[in-house]
Amino acid sequence: MNRAKLLWMLSFALTLLIAFYQRVTGPSYPVSGSCTLGGVAIPFKFDRSHGGDSDVSISIRTNDDQIRGVLDWRRFKTADSWRSESMLLHDGVLSAMLPHQLPAGKLQYRVRLTKGELTETVPAAEPVTIRFKGAVPMWILIPHVIIMFSAMLFSSRTGLEFFNSGPNLKKLASWTVGLLFLGGLLLGPAMQWHAFNAWWTGWPFGTDLTDNKTAVALAGWLVALMAIHRRRHSRAWALGASLVLLLVYLIPHSMLGSELDYTTQDQQQTVQPKPE
Secondary structure, X not given: OOHHHHHHHHHXXXXXXXXXXXXXXXXXXXXXXXXXXXXXXXXXXXXXXXEOOOOEEEEEEOOOOXXXXXXXXXXXXXXXXXXEEEOEEEOXXXXXXXXXXXXXXXXXEEEEEEEOOEEEEEOOOOOEEEEEEOOOOHHHHHHHHHHHHHHHHHHHHHHHHHHOOOOOHHHHHHHHHHHHHHHHHHHHHHHHHXXXXXXXXXXXXXXXXXXXXXXXXXXXXXXXXXXXXXXXXXXXXXXXXXXXXXXXXHOOOOOOOOOOOHHHHHHXXXXXXXXX
């Protein structure tokens, strides 16, 4: 096996690892675990992200018709009191609905299970926070995901060219920049618009870490591409840019994402004139 093929295999393996890491980390990944009530373990899995304009069904399977459940919820970062909804039992599953929120709105919720005098709060540590967003069309979402991880693949391969003679360095770097631009600066804002009604929520307009990560990664690769064209320590620049992109992908997705300010929303609703 020649060195180029080996470097492609290493790049592909690294991309798969990063894809798995991104899938199972971050504030949008469901909260899962189990609680114990009456000596019986009850597994749960609660969503932390919801797209579309529907309410959210929160459910937990108990397989015990003597267990009752109550869903508590309140708006995130507000002084709201907890609201409670009795959960309905059907085929061994307790369920209740969380009301739909505007894009970037967040709710906190928890489930209280009781059986006789026994009580258990799920999850026990702290309430779950779920963020609402608009529905992103699949024709935008799927290409965005594929292109962004393709950018990771080409970035890794270009950086590993540091350990090769570097005959394809310029072509590999150009592909990396092109994929980052297409996936991050064209399809990325399109996703933000459908999800949160905003094209760009990173610097200087906001603190959305996903947008800021994209900007940093692309800037790093643009600098590296310029150095490659000028033949100034080109392989070292490529390696540095690939490490920057790797660090960017190690930050969980949706960290410091768009968040609705309920205080501002309530004030706007209060000052709206009443219809005559």
